[in-house]
Amino acid sequence: MSEIPACPVCGMEHTYPDGSMYICPDCGHEWPQHAAVREERQQVVRDVHGNVLQSGDSVIVIKDLKVKGASVPLKQGTVIRNIRLVDGDVEHIEGHSDKIKDLVLKVCFLKKA
Known part of the structure; x- marks a missing residue:
């Protein structure tokens, strides 16, 4: 692997890299290099609190957003029901509210309902 993961x-x-481990100087986290390969294959979408999101879940908007x-x-406090995950993108989800259809939202403004 030529590229060092975030x-x-x-x-x-x-x-x-340090031996068989990767080290983050910003937060001090250490993890094995073989675990990084596994994580890149399986991308997980998480809400603002770190909860794993899946297609079909409901989420709540935590801040007023201009659309x-x-x-x-x-x-x-708006509830977005039946979300869809965007393939290859762990920062965005698709969904719609009662008033606005076809939304693409950043997960940093959402929490799992």
């Missing part, structure tokens, strides 16, 4: 805990890319192309914002 830290699985904090997401920073300052990691470096491009819509005249009304997405209010805090």
